[in-house]
Amino acid sequence: MSTQIILPRMLQVGENAILATPNVLASLGCSRPLIITDKMMVQLGYAKKVQDVLADQDMQADIFDDTVPEPTVGSIQAGVKRVQESNYDSIIALGGGSPIDSAKAISILGKFGGQMRDYKFPRVVSEAGLPIIAIPTTAGTGSEVTRVTIITDETTDEKMLCMGIGFMPIAALVDYNLTLSVPxxxxxxxxxxxxxxxxxxxxxxxxxxxxxxxxxxxxxxxxxxxxxxxxxxxxxxxxxxxxxxxxxxxxxxxxxxxxxxxxxxxxxxxxxxxxxxxxxxxxxxxxxxxxxxxxxxxxxxxxxxxxxxxxxxxxxxxxxxxxxxxxxxxxxxxxxxxxxxxxxxxxxxxxxxxxxxxxxxxxxxxxxxxxxxxxxxxx
Ligand code: NAD
CATH class of the missing domain: 1.20.1090.10 (Dehydroquinate synthase-like - alpha domain)
Structure with missing residues (x-):
């Protein structure tokens, strides 16, 4: 019996992997990313650091930092609007599992529309939205390498499991230095x-x-x-x-x-x-x-x-x-x-x-x- 294995196209692993962000983006043919993150990543200077390494290679990245821990349907709406109204060619998901999961949901809803509930398991999402380059800042969820996102429907208090290759980041930069600040x-x-x-x-x-x-x-x-x-x-x-x-x-x-x-x-x-x-x-x-x-x-x-x-x-x-x-x-x-x-x-x-x-x-x-x-x- 054979087994199907699904992985990101590229992994950059180790100290200062974050510095490879421009090279990873360029090798994927992308140059205009939106950084999807949370306010803590802005406060810690991590979002600016990503912006700076990109600016060194003449790439400009905007920041969307309105994600929340354990993301809800409501919390991703502004992000969906943002990618639909702009011309970003990629998403950099920076943070713990919550910003990365938010980015996955925003990527799919931004491209295909509909409600998050429409994408809930047992539906399997095969097509990708905007390509996601994930940069985890917690050592926990593994969301940077999974074909899963979990979004809570706050009207029913249900954590909806959404799955499929469409949710898999195209690349992940796994830099343990970013976890040194985790409480x-x-x-x-x-x-x-x-x-x-x-x-x-x-x-x-x-x-x-x-x-x-x-x-x-x-x-x-x-x-x-x-x-x-x-x-x-x-x-x-x-x-x-x-x-x-x-x-x-x-x-x-x-x-x-x-x-x-x-x-x-x-x-x-x-x-x-x-x-x-x-x-x-x-x-x-x-x-x-x-x-x-x-x-x-x-x-x-x-x-x-x-x-x-x-x-x-x-x-x-x-x-x-x-x-x-x-x-x-x-x-x-x-x-x-x-x-x-x-x-x-x-x-x-x-x-x-x-x-x-x-x-x-x-x-x-x-x-x-x-x-x-x-x-x-x-x-
Ligand atoms: P989180 O992303 O919610 O972060 C928790 C808190 O830690 C936040 O306040 C955040 O700002 C802060 N934080 C994150 N990185 C930090 C850093 N480097 N320094 C200081 N503070 C930092 O936590 P999490 O556990 O990584 O993610 C939880 C979410 O991931 C849940 O919604 C869960 O359902 C989901 N999840 C997803 C998968 C998947 O495969 N997609 C798997 C497991 C869990």
Missing amino acids: ARTTADTGIDALTHAMEAYVSKKASLYSDTQALQSMRLIAPNLRRVYHNGADKEAREAMMLGSTLAGIAFSNASVALVHGMSRPIGAAFHVPHGLSNAMLLPTVTAYSIPGAPKRYADCARAMGIATQQDSDEGANAKLIAELVALNEELNVPTPEQFGIDRAHFMGLLTTMAEQALASGSPSNNPRVPSAEDVIV
């Missing part, structure tokens, strides 16, 4: 997001030898470095490992899938405004414990790749260590419980059925090694 909380949340991508890609029913290779290497990079970057954000060696691990995890899950953690995390994130990585972190130990019986050997491989079990450990022993490690990691990274985050229990219970329906409808749980019923999700 500790976001470092932890995004790092667990990347770890979850790698684990879920590896245990997914759609995993292949190709995605396995990326996923295992990603876990090898992330596991020993996540605590390091949380405790010392200036640790360049650990930041570099996290950035590469995040991109590899993105490649892995985009070419396999995510599974139950992500399926359940999206409705919780949308209903209670929990940052994406944090809602994954809250769920990861429990959902992993539930899922292990569906693929005990695969989860044991994860424990070994993460360096917390050895070949001498039985699969059962390795899996016990895996659960203990995920719990300990959450403790050390100060991941709050839902109650500590401020989620009202009665409100949560009132939305359980709707959230379970949304989780199952997203398609992700059906790729889980142990496929849950609605009752399982609720419990």
